[in-house]
Amino acid sequence: MALDRWIALFILMICIAYGYAAWFTMDELLPPIMRRNPVWPSSFPKILSILGIALSLVVVLGLEKAEQTKAPEINYMRLLDYKIFHAIALLAFMVIYALTLRPAGFLLSTFLFLSVSSLMLGERRYLVVILVSAIAAGSIWYLVEQILGIYLRPFPSFV
């Protein structure tokens, strides 16, 4: 079974769970006065769950005949031939950035995220990396905090 049908199967399961929540769990919480309304908070989700289940079944069962498929941009069957570890590392850096943004402050975490990512992708001009990351972190902080007026903690929380 091709990947797209596995995905549809997964979406089917999401839709069944969503439908279960909409059909069987939401209405109990509804105050009696709202039950007189023709439309309940669960009405629209109920319709969506039916549509979602029907459509994912169409894809899972392959009811719609696809045209001659073009070559995919990335062949997921040979994922290891690509720079998959770079991609996973970058995603990990993003998660670390999200977790350190508040405690370490914007300037430090942004500088580290930009410089470490560049170095991992193969940049070897160390001075350029340091300069670009530092200037970018500083100027974006200035733009967001001073011009747009959105608060970003610049320094680590203990400073």
Next chain:
Amino acid sequence: MLEGLLIGLSTAFSISNLLMVIGGCLIGTFIGMLPGLGPMSIIAIMIPVAISIGDPSAAIILLAGVYYGAIFGGSTSSILINAPGVASTVATSFDGYPLTRQGKAGKALTVAAISSFAGGTIGAILLMGFAPALASVALLFHSAEYFALMVVGLSAIAAFAGTGQVSKALLMTVLGLVMATVGEGVLFNMPRFTMGIMDLQSGFGFITLAMAMFALPEALYLVLDPTRSGRSSGQGNEIKDLRITKEEAKSIAPVIGRQSIQGFLIGVLPGAGATIASFLGYAVERNIAPREEQEKFGKGSVKGLAAPESANNAACTGSFVPLLTLGIPGSGTTAILLGALIALNVSPGPRLMVDQPQIFWSVIISMYIGNVVLLILNLPLIPYIAKVLAVPRTFLIPFILFFTLMGAYIGQNNATELLILVGLGVSATILRFGDYPLAPLLIGFILGPMLEDNFSRAMQLYDGIGFIWERPMTLGLLALALALIFLPSYRASRARLKAQGVAEGD
């Protein structure tokens, strides 16, 4: 009308108001270019500045300038890095980004600039001529028709996903609608489907989702396949052919004309706005194009780029009609503008044209000026804008990822949003591996609350789903939606039978 026009001219052409237009367009273009900051957030940020000006005409001229600028800047980032910061420029990236990948970024930006200019200018002319009349058309629509109209819009988006892809596109649309129901909606004052997670109380953020669907998978694809960035940013960024050929100009002229008018009319309808206008414009032009040109759509067709660009700018202008003549905001952006006007002691409505004609007319005149500013500002800046692509990929990729993170963070001011962004981005990349179209998901998500809102109101008015058959216009629109979905697969199966040598039944 002539008297009003003269008042508008004298107000708009004062030095301070001219500076407002130019400043607004510049700020809007610059910030709109950064992926993640859409017109709504930019205008919201500019409101304190506008209110401190004090003069209502100057304030709304400034905010309107920011609005056009942001839409314009959004199309630039759609074309160059496939990261639409604004929903209404998602359709721009369908053909704009392939053109960039082919090394025709300069041509794409020129087409976008001309189309936007023409769309905005034609929209302003229509607004001036037909504002009162068109407002009464919008009055005829009830929530039942709005509901049906949105269903038509969503079906059209799925229908142009391509043969064999319609069910996948529809599934993505439904998934977007499902995601839109998460959180505490305004309608029912109770949290739904939050799974007990506090950060989902306010639902998924639009900017986060837009970043996760477009910018993040694109960045990951660039990482996975280094030759890809070679193709997209190597020789491609030499903006040597900024000019478009005579044939191209000839082919896009009728597209711009049609889509400016259609986009304007859609923009007038509250709830429809620039996003539907751009998608519908793209779908219409794709369907009426000759077969050999249809093939080019999505692969770098200038027509496919001109259609959404002229439509979304005309629709932005159109969305001012209900705001200025009825006091009803047609979109999130005009809702923010409405808030700003009320803060300035101006109550937009049918009386505005009579009581404060200088405000009404100076806004319209400033639209012409704004369009000229955008054209003369953007065209000379094109080579500099395109320099973004000359950045080596070792810097480009971290910066794209960083801007997606910042966009999500600024939108919600919440670090958990960044984790949601990464999770959704990985899911979107897997969906892209499986050849699922991602734009329908985002559009479903944006239209979801409006769709449910109008559905619920129609249900309440008719005490059930009777509105579907009791209102002929609703029934007609829903039938059109069904036709849009089933026609492509019917045509495809006929083409297949024909290819197999089976005689046609009729």
